[in-house]
Structures are given as C-alpha cells and as structure tokens.
Amino acid sequence: MNETPRANRLHISIFGRRNVGKSSLLNALTGQEMALVSDHPGTTTDPVYKSIEILPLGPCVIIDTAGLDDIGDLGLMRIKKTREVFDKTDLALLLIEPGAGVDSFELEIKEECLARKIPLLAVLNKSDLLGKDIDVKEKLEKELGLSLIPVSCLAGEGLDYLKKMIIKHAPAEFQKSYIVGDLISPGDLCILVTPIDSAAPRGRLILPQVQTIRDILDRNAQALVVKETELREALQTLIKPPKLVITDSQVFKQVAAILDEEIPLTSFSILFARYKGDLNSLMWGLKAIDELQAGDKVLIAEACTHHRQEDDIGTVKIPRLLEQKVGSRLDFHWYSGSGYPENLEDFKLIIHCGACMLNRRQMLSRIQKALDTGVPIVNYGIFLAYMNGILERSLKPLYHELKEPCPERKITADGG
Numbered sequence: 001m002n003e004t005p006r007a008n009r010l011h012i013s014i015f016g017r018r019n020v021g022k023s024s025l026l027n028a029l030t031g032q033e034m035a036l037v038s039d040h041p042g043t044t045t046d047p048v049y050k051s052i053e054i055l056p057l058g059p060c061v062i063i064d065t066a067g068l069d070d071i072g073d074l075g076l077m078r079i080k081k082t083r084e085v086f087d088k089t090d091l092a093l094l095l096i097e098p099g100a101g102v103d104s105f106e107l108e109i110k111e112e113c114l115a116r117k118i119p120l121l122a123v124l125n126k127s128d129l130l131g132k133d134i135d136v137k138e139k140l141e142k143e144l145g146l147s148l149i150p151v152s153c154l155a156g157e158g159l160d161y162l163k164k165m166i167i168k169h170a171p172a173e174f175q176k177s178y179i180v181g182d183l184i185s186p187g188d189l190c191i192l193v194t195p196i197d198s199a200a201p202r203g204r205l206i207l208p209q210v211q212t213i214r215d216i217l218d219r220n221a222q223a224l225v226v227k228e229t230e231l232r233e234a235l236q237t238l239i240k241p242p243k244l245v246i247t248d249s250q251v252f253k254q255v256a257a258i259l260d261e262e263i264p265l266t267s268f269s270i271l272f273a274r275y276k277g278d279l280n281s282l283m284w285g286l287k288a289i290d291e292l293q294a295g296d297k298v299l300i301a302e303a304c305t306h307h308r309q310e311d312d313i314g315t316v317k318i319p320r321l322l323e324q325k326v327g328s329r330l331d332f333h334w335y336s337g338s339g340y341p342e343n344l345e346d347f348k349l350i351i352h353c354g355a356c357m358l359n360r361r362q363m364l365s366r367i368q369k370a371l372d373t374g375v376p377i378v379n380y381g382i383f384l385a386y387m388n389g390i391l392e393r394s395l396k397p398l399y400h401e402l403k404e405p406c407p408e409r410k411i412t413a414d415g416g
C-alpha cells in the first residue's frame with residue numbers, strides 16, 4: 001500500500017537486440033533476479049517491469065523490452081508491445097554488445113528516441129570481453145553516432161557510472177512536475193474538500209487527494225482537509241482567506257456557493273488533467289462537442305479494465321450526457337486497457353479517462369496521436385466540468401497557462 005504507484009515513477013526502458021543482456025542489465029540495476037536470463041535468444045516474451053529507487057531521482061520503474069528484431073507471429077505481438085513501451089518511456093537505454101555490433105535495429109531505436117524527444121543512453125554490455133581492445137568501442141560509437149557507456153553485468157562493472165548518467169539525463173520536467181505546487185508559495189494555505197460518501201474507500205483517502213497533500217507539503221505550504229459539510233465552519237476559523245480551494249468535482253457547485261467569488265477554486269480533476277496530460281490540447285477537444293451530429297462516432301478510452309458500477313461513468317453517464325447535449329443518438333465505441341486503437345481517424349471525438357494508471361508520457365503520447373490524426377480529445381474531468389457548467393470557475397486559477405486553441409501543436413513532456 002505504501003509503494004509509489006507505477007504511473008508516478010520515472011519509466012526507464014532497456015532496448016536492445018535479442019541476447020545482448022537486457023534481462024541481465026535489469027537484474028544488475030535492480031539487484032534482483034527477476035527477469036528470466038538465458039543464452040537462448042528471445043527468452044523475454046513480455047516487457048518486464050521492475051521498481052527501483054534511484055536517489056535523488058526517486059521512484060523509477062525499469063522496463064526490460066522484448067527484441068524489436070524478433071521473428072514469427074509471436075514476434076509480431078512482441079514488437080507491438082515493445083512499441084507501446086516507447087509511448088511510456090521517459091528515458092531509454094540502448095544496449096549493445098561487442099560481438100553483435102550496430103545495424104539498422106540500433107539506428108531505428110535512436111531515430112525513434114530522437115523523434116519522440118526521449119533522452120537516450122547507449123550502453124555497451126559485456127565490456128569485460130573488450131580487454132584492451134578500445135578500437136572495437138570506438139568503431140561501435142562511430143557507427144552508432146553516440147558515446148557508449150561500458151558496463152559488464154556479469155562482473156558488476158560500470159553500473160554506478162550508468163546510474164549517475166541516468167540521474168544526469170532524466171528529463172527535467174519529471175523532477176519538477178507539480179500538481180499544485182507551482183500555483184502556491186511557501187506558507188500559503190490550501191483547503192482540500194473531499195466528500196466521504198459511500199463511493200469513498202473505507203479508511204483512507206484516494207490517491208489524487210494524497211498526492212495533492214504531499215505536493216502542498218513539498219512546497220512548504222499548508223493543507224487543510226475538510227468535507228464539504230464542514231467547509232463553512234472551517235472558513236470561519238481562518239484569519240485570512242485560503243490561497244486556493246481544491247474540491248472534488250461532485251461537490252463543486254456546493255463548494256462554489258459557500259466560497260466568496262474572489263477565492264480561487266478548482267477541482268482535483270482539472271489539476272490532474274494538467275498534471276497527467278496537456279490542458280490546452282484537452283481544452284481544444286471541447287470544441288468538437290458543439291459540432292457533433294447524429295450518428296457520429298465517439299471513442300471512450302479507458303486506460304484500465306476496472307470494475308464497473310451501476311451508472312458507470314464511461315459506459316452510462318458520459319454517453320447519456322453527450323446524447324442529451326447533441327439531441328440525438330451517437331455511435332459510441334469503447335476501448336479499455338493498456339493499448340490504444342489504431343483507427344483513431346474514424347472518430348469525431350475521443351473522451352479519455354483520467355489516466356491514473358498511465359504515466360504522464362503515456363497520456364501525452366495518446367493526446368499527440370489524437371492531434372496527429374486531427375481528432376479532438378478531452379478527458380473525463382474537463383468534459384464533466386464543461387457539461388456541468390463549472391469549467392469556467394475551475395479554470396480561473398490556471399488562466400495564465402491557457403493558450404489559443406491550436407490543433408496542430410506538438411506537445412512535449414513539459415506540456416510546451
């Protein structure tokens with residue numbers, strides 16, 4: 001329960017041809033025997049995920065990918081999975097070994113990382129085989145166009161230096177990504193309004209609430225957590241108004257009615273749409289709602305196959321609200337899980353879930369794919385805020401970040 005969720009970890013992926021020692025590197029970096037290691041090429045059938053703490057970076061997950069050069073039907077499946085790994089990769093390690101050399105495979109990985117702006121470290125495994133033959137390393141570096149970090153997973157050499165390079169090249173935006181910390185200053189007070197109803201988990205707060213509290217504390221600010229029923233009383237005890245109030249969307253209108261208009265108010269959903277995705281692109285997606293016509297295809301994408309309750313948000317609530325707004329039937333399609341449909345261009349609108357199971361890079365990849373095919377995309381939080389008439393007030397604390405709608409924009413991991 002105390003583990004940092006995978007979605008909040010820096011994702012470091014190991015790419016390399018079969019049998020260059022990807023699993024051995026995973027084991028060496030994590031100090032655990034987890035991935036099966038064999039001399040037989042292609043032993044790893046699925047990406048393997050292993051959590052690790054790299055200080056001062058913090059919680060990371062290292063992904064051992066199957067070989068992109070794999071063969072056969074099963075190989076094609078492996079290739080698809082490996083490409084999906086690119087979507088979530090924050091930093092890539094390209095592993096080669098002296099005997100295998102460099103060919104189009106390594107160059108393609110390098111190109112893919114360049115195109116996606118993923119920091120790439122090239123690692124030369126089995127460096128113990130080189131002996132004094134530095135010509136081989138120089139030749140490989142020339143062919144690859146990158147410096148090689150020599151390691152020997154077998155002898156345990158070079159791993160500390162590799163970790164130092166990982167820390168140095170980790171994307172800066174990962175280390176300075178805020179939920180709310182950039183909207184407040186040290187000493188500020190934030191009030192968090194969290195309804196505790198039958199849908200709330202017993203005995204604990206939900207993860208977005210916990211993460212927001214931690215972000216406020218990291219900023220040396222203060223967090224006051226109340227239910228909506230205690231908000232009025234809590235406000236009366238304060239000697240100055242709060243810097244910001246953050247509420248669960250369900251009680252937004254109730255909270256807005258209690259607060260003076262000049263007190264900045266937003267919702268957890270809006271903050272997480274920004275934290276996980278790209279607020280401007282998701283805002284642009286809203287414009288499609290007014291243009292929808294009877295029979296238009298709408299994709300509802302959820303990043304996991306969670307247990308559905310009666311009046312489920314994705315399959316019942318959102319379709320109902322949207323059809324009421326459009327005034328006619330729409331053609332809804334649902335897609336859930338770690339994949340993403342290939343035929344995005346068939347849709348007039350994509351409505352994506354809050355993506356709590358995805359890392360930021362992965363959600364940005366999904367938004368970018370929608371932008372590349374010209375399909376507007378919104379997420380549940382922004383969609384519901386718009387439909388419930390609370391979007392304007394909940395966006396006010398973030399007005400300074402909103403840009404003119406521009407569907408052709410290329411988003412980066414820092415949302416730029």
Ligand code: SF4
Nearest residue numbers: 304353354355356357
């Ligand atoms: S927000 Fe998305 S990823 Fe999170 S539980 Fe809901 S469907 Fe799953």
